[in-house]
Amino acid sequence: xxxxxxxxxxxxxxxxxxxxxxxxxxxxxxxxxxxxxxxxxxxxxxxxxxxxxxxxxxxxxxxxxxxxxxxxxxxxxxxxxxxxxxxxxxxxxxxxxxxxxxxxxxxxxxxxxxxxxxxxxxxxxxxxxxxxxxxxxxxxxxxxxxxxxxxxxxxxxxxxxxxxxxxxxxxxxxxxxxxxxxxxxxxxxxxxxxxxxxxxxxxxxxxxxxxxxxxxxxxxxxxxxxxxxxxxxxxxxxxxxxxxxxxxx
Amino acid sequence: xxxxxxxxxxxxxxxxxxxxxxxxxxxxxxxxxxxxxxxxxxxxxxxxxxxxxxxxxxxxxxxxxxxxxxxxxxxxxxxxxxxxxxxxxxxxxxxxxxxxxxxxxxxxxxxxxxxxxxxxxxxxxxxxxxxxxxxxxxxxxxxxxxxxxxxxxxxxxxxxxxxxxxxxxxxxxxxxxxxxxxxxxxxxxxxxxxxxxxxxxxxxxxxxxxxxxxxxxxxxxxxxxxxxxxxxxxxxxxxxxxxxxxxxxxxxxxxxxx
Ligand SMILES: Nc1ncnc2c1ncn2[C@@H]1O[C@H](COP(=O)(O)OP(=O)(O)O)[C@@H](O)[C@H]1O
Ligand SMILES: [Mg+2]
Numbered sequence: 001x002x003x004x005x006x007x008x009x010x011x012x013x014x015x016x017x018x019x020x021x022x023x024x025x026x027x028x029x030x031x032x033x034x035x036x037x038x039x040x041x042x043x044x045x046x047x048x049x050x051x052x053x054x055x056x057x058x059x060x061x062x063x064x065x066x067x068x069x070x071x072x073x074x075x076x077x078x079x080x081x082x083x084x085x086x087x088x089x090x091x092x093x094x095x096x097x098x099x100x101x102x103x104x105x106x107x108x109x110x111x112x113x114x115x116x117x118x119x120x121x122x123x124x125x126x127x128x129x130x131x132x133x134x135x136x137x138x139x140x141x142x143x144x145x146x147x148x149x150x151x152x153x154x155x156x157x158x159x160x161x162x163x164x165x166x167x168x169x170x171x172x173x174x175x176x177x178x179x180x181x182x183x184x185x186x187x188x189x190x191x192x193x194x195x196x197x198x199x200x201x202x203x204x205x206x207x208x209x210x211x212x213x214x215x216x217x218x219x220x221x222x223x224x225x226x227x228x229x230x231x232x233x234x235x236x237x238x239x240x241x242x243x244x245x246x247x248x249x
Numbered sequence: 250x251x252x253x254x255x256x257x258x259x260x261x262x263x264x265x266x267x268x269x270x271x272x273x274x275x276x277x278x279x280x281x282x283x284x285x286x287x288x289x290x291x292x293x294x295x296x297x298x299x300x301x302x303x304x305x306x307x308x309x310x311x312x313x314x315x316x317x318x319x320x321x322x323x324x325x326x327x328x329x330x331x332x333x334x335x336x337x338x339x340x341x342x343x344x345x346x347x348x349x350x351x352x353x354x355x356x357x358x359x360x361x362x363x364x365x366x367x368x369x370x371x372x373x374x375x376x377x378x379x380x381x382x383x384x385x386x387x388x389x390x391x392x393x394x395x396x397x398x399x400x401x402x403x404x405x406x407x408x409x410x411x412x413x414x415x416x417x418x419x420x421x422x423x424x425x426x427x428x429x430x431x432x433x434x435x436x437x438x439x440x441x442x443x444x445x446x447x448x449x450x451x452x453x454x455x456x457x458x459x460x461x462x463x464x465x466x467x468x469x470x471x472x473x474x475x476x477x478x479x480x481x482x483x484x485x486x487x488x489x490x491x492x493x494x495x496x497x498x499x500x501x502x503x504x505x506x507x
Contacts, residue, residue, distance in 0.1 A: 139354075139357075141350060141352050141353075141354035142354055142355075142356055142357065144310060144350075144354060145348070145350065145354035145355075145356070146356075147310065147343070148308050148310055148343060148346075148347075148348040149343060149344060149347065149348075149368045149372060149416075149420060150339075150340040150341065150342075150343035150344035150368070150372050151340070151368070151371070151372055152336070152340055152372075155371055155372065159367065159371055160356060163358045163359075164356065164357065164358050166358075167358070238358075240358065240400065241357040241358040241359065241400040241401065241402055242357065242400075242402055243402045243403055
C-alpha cells in the first residue's frame, strides 16, 4: 500500500488529507458538515417561503401577488454573490438596529443562522416558482372534489394540493437542493467556515492547492451523487399514483 | 325508517329560485326544485342548458347569483354577494352532500381505500379503524374489494367511478349529487356504474342525477326535470315526462337522444 502510494507520488497528499493533525482532513469534513447543515436549513426555509409564496401568487390578492412578483424577479435577477453580501450585511444591520432599539447590545448572528437566512431567501424565490408550477399542474377536479366534500382550505392544501403536486415538483426541488449545497461556497466571502473556506485555508497554509481543491471537488461530487439517489427515490414515491409513462393498467 | 311514500317525507334538499350568471351570460334563470328523503330526481337537458351549474350551485362550488339552497331544512347563509356567509356552515353542509363527478376526480396519489377514508378521517374525524372497516365494506359493495390498495390511475373508468361512489357513500350523505356519472365511460362500462346507482335507488337514497341515460332515468327516478336554457321547461313523473312529453322542445330533445 505505502509502496503504491509512493510510486504514485501520493504519500504527501494522503498525509495532508489525514484526519489526524497535522493533516487537514478533519477541517475539510467539518467544513462539509457546516455546508450541509446550512444547505439543509436554507432548503427547508426556502421550501417554506416557496409554499407560502406559491399560494400567495396563486390565491392571493393583487397587492400580495405584486409584492411576490417583485421578490422573485429581483432575487432571480441579481447575482447570488451580490445578494449574499446584501442580505448578510443588511440582515445583521437590521438585527443590530432592532436589538439597539430594544435596549440590547450588539448581537452576533451565528454563522449557520446567517447562512440559512441568506441562502433561504434566495432559495425561496426559486422554490416559489417551482411550487407554483407544480400546484398548477394538479388537476383542478381533485381540489374541487376536496372542497365538495367539505374540506377546509388548509386541509385541502395539506391533504390534496401538496401531496398531489410533489411529483411535479420533485425534479425542480432536486435542482434547488444541489444549488443550495453549492451556494454555501459563496458564504466563504462573508467569512463563514464552510467547505470552500476550510479548503482555501488548508491550501494556503500548505501550498498544496491542487490536493485540497481536488479533495473538496470530490466531496461536492459525492454529495451530488448521493443526493441524486435520494431524490430519485423520493420522486418515485411522490409519483406512486401515476402509471408508468406511456402505459396504463 | 324511511317513510313508505317519499312524497310525504321531509325535504332533503330544496333549491329556490336559483339564478346564476357568468359575467353577462345568464345560465340559470330561476330554477326551483326539491327532493324529499328517499327520492330520486333525474335532471335532463341539452348540453349547456345549465345542469352542471345547477348541481354545483347546490354545494356552492359555484356561487349562485340569487336564490336559496336549503339542506335538511337548514338554509345556507349567504353574504350580499351570494357567497357563503359562514365557511364552517357551508363545509358542514357539504359533508352532507356527496358529489359524484363526470371525471371521477379521485385523488390520484391515494389508493382506493385512502380515497374512501380520506373525508371520514380528516374531515369528519372518524377513527382510522372505523373508517377503514367501513371503507372496505363499501368497496366490497361496489365490487372493488380486491382493489383497495390500488391507485386510481391503474383502474378502468368504470372501476374509478364505482370507487368515487364508495367515497361518496363513506360520508353517509343526506343527498348524493351525480353529474353525468357515466358520460366519460366507454359504453361497455356504463352498465356496471348504473347498476351500482340502481342499487342505491332501491335502498331509498336521496339522489339528484344529471344523466343522458333516458331508459335509466325512467327506471330509477321518482321525478324528472327537463332543463332548457336555464329554466325548467317541463317536470313530473318519469312515465309522463319521458313517455308523453307536452313541450315540443322536450319531444325534440328526446327524439335526438333516443
Ligand atoms: N365557470 C364558467 N365560466 C363561464 N361560463 C360557464 C362556466 N361554467 C359553465 N359555463 C357556461 O354555462 C352554460 C351552462 O353550462 P353547464 O351548466 O356546464 O351546462 P350542462 O351541464 O347542462 O351541459 C354553458 O354555456 C357554459 O359554457
Ligand atoms: Mg354538464
